[in-house]
Amino acid sequence: MNGDEPSGDSLIFTRVTTLWAAHRGEPFPDGLRWIDAPSGDPVPALDFYAAGCVNAYLAGQGVLDPRRHLILTECATDLEAILPALTGRDATYVARLIRMAELITQPPPCPGTISLSADPLA
Template structure:
């Protein structure tokens, strides 16, 4: 069986959505000043929209990219489950980004 990006995102999302936001990331902010909890929430909305429709509109695509960029910058500071949590979000964002063509 060949897996599509949507299949992989669905599997990763099923794993991810059962988790709680890591305690170790609760008070952390991205360099932009945005809280990691807010970035997590924004990404979750974009991922769910992708899973429902199979694509993202331009606005959600920009939000997903921006959040992924900010979380990617913070990931080296994280370890253990915190790093795994962010890595899963980044993997889903990568899969979606490479398989969605949204107008600028």
């Protein structure tokens, strides 16, 4: 990197910020209100927990404490399990939550190899 290029971390933070703005602009889909994940947690609760973690990540300027990291990882795992059964707006809403969780919890690839432009939720 030449110093003028953003780091992978700043690209991830920007992407999460963009996804979060889109997510906050949508009401919770009615079709998700009565679905439970394999863990037994209802999807509205998973949405609430994940939202709190994303808010903490954004408020921390890209830093998430270990407890919230674990919560967000577990929420994403539960949401991934139900995603194949969802369609339309329900699927889009859940996929966006999963994508934010992935971006926040997974370490970025080596510098110079990150590419968020191919993100299907762009």
